[in-house]
Amino acid sequence: MSPQDAAPVRTESGRRTIPLREVTLPHRCPWPVRRHVLTRAPYFRGLSEDAVERIDRRMRTTTWPAGRTLYRAGDPATALYVVAEGRVKLSQVTAGGTETVADILVPGELFGAMGTLGEPYHSHTATALVGSCTLRIDQDDFREVLLEHPGVALRVLDDVAARLVRAHSDIGGQTTDTVPQRVATALLRLADKVGEERDDGTVMLEVPLSRADLAGLARSTPESVSRVMSRWKKEGVVDSGRRWTALLDRRRLEAEAAGDTPRPDGV
Amino acid sequence: MSPQDAAPVRTESGRRTIPLREVTLPHRCPWPVRRHVLTRAPYFRGLSEDAVERIDRRMRTTTWPAGRTLYRAGDPATALYVVAEGRVKLSQVTAGGTETVADILVPGELFGAMGTLGEPYHSHTATALVGSCTLRIDQDDFREVLLEHPGVALRVLDDVAARLVRAHSDIGGQTTDTVPQRVATALLRLADKVGEERDDGTVMLEVPLSRADLAGLARSTPESVSRVMSRWKKEGVVDSGRRWTALLDRRRLEAEAAGDTPRPDGV
DNA sequence: CGACTGATTGAGTTGTATCAAGGACAGTGG
């Protein structure tokens, strides 16, 4: 049987099966996984076994239970991390106490002491959303690796640059757009990252996403997000449970994100 | 006399001198400038004369009159630019037609085809705010340079990473904050980039900044920005004219940005 | 089977965009 045995399908009665794999990720990070990640990570693709081996030796594996904080904003930043397993949330708490979520990272992504030039402190708080595993490499070691392998440096640069562009795009829409637009955008982005598409077009988001998290992603409040989600649930656009979210009508969400709100709003 | 002969000082009568240097930047980019930029640009610092020379040969100089568009969002992106002289505005137009300003670039900064991995199109529109001059290098050539000089690659990476961090920070405050907060933040950031501090603590922003531009930076509307600026003018926090802006009370602005709005609001 | 955390829904308030009209300024032409 494939691991994903449940679908976000609801029975006619309204009762619905919980479409989550019953897998609680193991809170440990076996060697094979580690090596696999290193090989798979876009950064190191194309490197010789040997080179990967040497890089690997400079990295430390750490495992984190769900909910655990890897580091907090303001902590001294000396190391870089690569997600090996799980989901890591990068968030910030504004002066007002509102939590904003900068990103949700999936295996292969780099984070940590990125802005090595400026502040030697973390600007974000990193939290494991599920049981996760990270590879940690000291900043200086990483620099050495990059110096040894300019090709890797280029790839890392490409990645970071791409993220910068995306971030800039985000900034653009952030305030101009309405809350529904922002929520739709956040969901679609998550879909691209952690979504698992099923035959019927449904996309399962494999992240435990609280309303507060979503609110953080969409720069809104849990209440507002809840309203939007409720409406969309009624309209069959999305469905969600305690720790899963399903996108039933991607096209409609894309329309919402673009602001083409189809308002057959007869209700 | 020093070039900056005028101050944002106003005579008692309310008449005020225009504190702008009467310098219209030359719309040409002489060789010395070019070489100077290349040497000064953080990226290439520490390189041998020889290496700079070789890099220089791969670059093309272009000059732009004020208001000219370097490229538009959606145009094919094949080259990178470094600002040599002037000010370049990176903006985006949202679906609704609102203009958002991602950044205002000053000499030494890199822009253009950054996200080489993803979209091969420009995500932003680049406009010269004043007469400007740019160095242009083909994307592939740049990659070669980086491969030849891993140290440069690292510096570029640092820069881009720093900008990413900053962008993420922006995203955080963008929607949570109020318009005055966002305007204050935008002004302070500009101050750090293009501000010229005077003895009395006043900071002159050497950019022609329309209300629309500021609105774009602060993710707001020209009207709202105007209201905020008017209020601050009355309170002696800022002063501005057609093509200049002065920050008279930096501390107060920082308080505004932080949300500690001192509301002696007796008026 | 109760207690708790998180989600939902409701009602009231406010900031800000929007629409619209007037005012200041710079550049142009007489």
Place this chain on the structure above:
DNA sequence: CCACTGTCCTTGATACAACTCAATCAGTCG
């Protein structure tokens, strides 16, 4: 040198989206 004209800024009135506060309603977990 002065009026003219376009552009930008300013200011007012109005509407609405979204936040806030607060109460209820699940869904989990012990």
